[in-house]
Amino acid sequence: MTTAITLQAVSKEFKRHPVPALRGIDLDILPGTRTALLGPSGSGKSTILRIIAGLEDPSGGQVLIDGRDVTGVLPERRGVGMVFQRSLLFPHLSVLDNVAFPLRAAGASRRAARAAAVPYLDLVQLPDYADRNVASLSGGQQQRVAIARTLAARPTVLLLDEPFSALDPDLRADMHGLLAELRTELPPTIVMVTHDRDEAAAVADRIAVVESGVVLQHDTVERIYSRPSCQAVARLMGGRNAVLGVVSGAVHSSDLGQVAVPESAPEGPGVLVVRHESVQLLGRGAAAAHPGEVYTGTVAQVTRNGARRSVTLSRGNAAIEADVPPGVDVSEGSTVVFSFVDGAPSVVPIEAHAAPGQS
Amino acid sequence: MTPGPARFLVLVAAIPAAIVVVGGLGFTVAQSLGLLPLVGPARLSVDAYTGVASELPSSIAVSVGIAVASTTLAVLVGGTAAVLIVAGGRLARVLIGLGAATVTVPHLIGAAAIGLLLADSGLLARTFQVPPTDWPSLVGGPWWVAVILEYAWKEAAFVALVVAGTLTTRVARFDETAAVLGANRATRLRLVLLPLAAPSVILTGAITFIYTLGSYEVAWLLGRTYPEPLSVMAVRLYGEVSLTTRPEAAAVAVVIVTLSTLVAAAAFTLLRRSAVWR
Structure with missing residues (x-):
């Protein structure tokens, strides 16, 4: 069974906070x-x-x-499971009893709940930790137990609130x-x-970008990266390139040159956005071989980030x-001579207040 | 702060406390064993204990009875109030206000107020127009009702504030977690709230019991003259004209300390067994 979630004009204001946390959010989370x-x-995502x-x-x-409509329905009656940033394992219960908790809450006896909880502990590869005190587990193990406990409740929807943000990268x-x-x-x-776009791309197939209590864009991971709806989305997804110019006939013109953009790009002033991974540095002969598709720029800065380098080209x-x-x-x-990966550039509207560092 | 100055500051606080507790206790034990007589030569003996032995069983019974009843009521009322405070809302604010106001009232003032309220010529009897002969012996009666109620009233506020303070710092997120795991309010109370509250309830209960056992003003004001609670007996013997009863007062005080130590040991045993403490 797949479950859809729909938010219709959802707003939220907290007492003594002048700024609303959410401003009339509409969001359709598709089943499955x-x-x-x-x-x-x-931003209001939590x-x-x-x-x-x-x-x-x-x-x-x-x-x-x-x-x-579940507005006003108690959490225990929504069939929704949630894993928090902290594992929040009950400190007075063993690992197995934590996983058995939802079953006991549903009315099962302690013995029956424990027996039913064992497979969930196996799922998260912690079968030998059943009798352990939760305080003796590492952070990663605690989150595994928290996931097993939530799964044991057999929720129709699983909500994960930055569950791995406190863990180290490995x-x-x-x-x-x-x-x-x-x-x-x-x-x-x-x-x-999550506030980690790499984690979002690793775990999710769709991303809703939220800023200042508003959903800026909700789309597939691929499109969120390649077709941001605005400069804010491009920036939040790690995009570093934004070039002011004018669109005419699916071509963006700027000091950079003429760049082909999607047919859907609106005519008039617009910001060319293209991910830095989609900019290809070419050999010296490329300009002659591919006139009109390559651009030249002067290297303004070379930045080293670990084993990787990036370069800022100006024109x-x-x-x-x-x-x-x-x-x-x-x-x-x-x-240097460079080009863009086919179809990578797109155009977004000009922000009222362009962020510093953007040309 | 580096360990050196920190240790020095701890010692500044710990040394006077140790002198008072160890010194005072040692002095009392020595006096009860005849080693520090006010007159005459020092001689090790248990005369002070045998001197009060005939009264000790009834005094211990009434002291422990008052402490058990007061502590039980205080923990039940205070624990319930703590749960209501944690639940939040207007009632919680009212309970916090009541609790904060109650703990500031000295026991002596509280005892006087309870006496004026519950005596056969007190406010309640007058309000309900019950003649003194028909009013139950709440003050100075055989069941020490006024004494127990005074202790329970004051200590319930203490229990409520301490337990609520402990719970609010850690229970809210666990309560939410239990809710999204499908636990209704009653189940959350049984499986989460009460187990998490157990350590603070045990501690405040032990403190209430030991305090009730050792304090004398309330029982002295609102209780009957016989049998005497241990604390009242100790104060009376200490204040008698004859200085020879002071070792007996010290002997009663040692009995109080021994009972208190046993209760404290039992409380810490329970705490060590509680899963949350581990």
Whole structure:
């Protein structure tokens, strides 16, 4: 069974907070999808999750789960499971009793609940930890137990509120792997809150970008990266390139040159956005071989980030950032030839207040 | 702060406390064993204990009875109030206000107020127009009702504030977690709230019991003259004109300390067994 979640004009205001946490959010989470709510701290993404779970009442609007209005319904009656940033394992219960908790809450005897909990502990690969005190587990193990406990409640929707953000990178990768392994056991509809776009791309198939209590864009992972709806989305998804110009006949013109953009790009002033991974540095002969598809720029800055390098190329008032492939020699002040991956550039509206550093 | 100054500051606080507790206790034990006589030569003996032995059983019974009844009521009322405070809302604010106001009232003032309220010529009897002969012996009666109620009233506020303070810092998120795991309010109370509250309830209960056992003003004001609670007996013997009864007062005080130590040991045993403490 797959479960849809719909938020209709959901708003939330907290007492003594002048700024609303959510401003009339409309969001359709399709059945069977894994959706990441992505945004900076304080954007309202966790509030959305808590409203879906019933832990917060919205100030306005409705929450529908499978078409049923659950606004005002108690959390325990929504059939929604939630894993929090902290594992919140009950300290007075053993590992097995924590996993058995939802079964006991449903009325099972302690013995029956424990017996039914064992397979869930096996699922998260902790069968030998059943009798352990939860305080003796590592952070990653505690989150595994928290996931097993939530699965034992057999929820129709699984909500994950930054569940791996407190773990180190290796453990986080392990947990992403675990979620992938558990795909058949997990409820089909998952909503995950994260501020890590890489985690969102690793776990989810759709992303809703949230900022200042508004959903800026809700789309597939691929389109969120490649076709941001606005500069804010492009920036939140790690896009570094934004070039002011004018669109005419599916061509964006700027100091950079003429760049082909999608037919759907609106005519008139617009910002060219293209991911730095989609900028290709070419050999010196490429300009002659592919006239009109390649551009030249002067290397303004070379930045090293671990084993990777990136380069900022300038041409007139325009600047473009690109990843430098291994083995390619670039130096500041030199002229390089570059092109864009086919279909990578797109155009978004000009922001009222362009962010610093954007040309 | 580096360990050196920190240790020094701890010692500044710990040394006077140790002198008072160990010194005071040692002095009392020595006096009860005849080693610190006010007159005459020091001689090790248990005369002070045998001197009060005939009264000790009834005094211990009434002291423990008052402490058990007061502590039970205080824990039940205070624990319930704590749960209501944690639940939040207007009632919680009212309960916090009542609790904060109650703990500031000295026991002596509380005892006087309870006496004026419950005596056969008190406010309640007058309000309900019950003649003194028909009014139950709540003050100075055989069941020590006024004494027990005074202790329970004051200590319930203490229990409520301490337990609520402990719970509010850690229970809210666990309560939410249990709710999204399908537990209704009653189940959350039984499986989450009460087990998490157990350590603070045990601690406040033990403190209430030991305090009730050792304090004398309320029982002295509102209780009957015989049998005497241990604390009242100790104060009376200490204040008698004859200085020779002071070792007996010390002997009664040692009995109180011994009972209190046993209760404290039992409380810490229970705490060590509680899963949350582990």
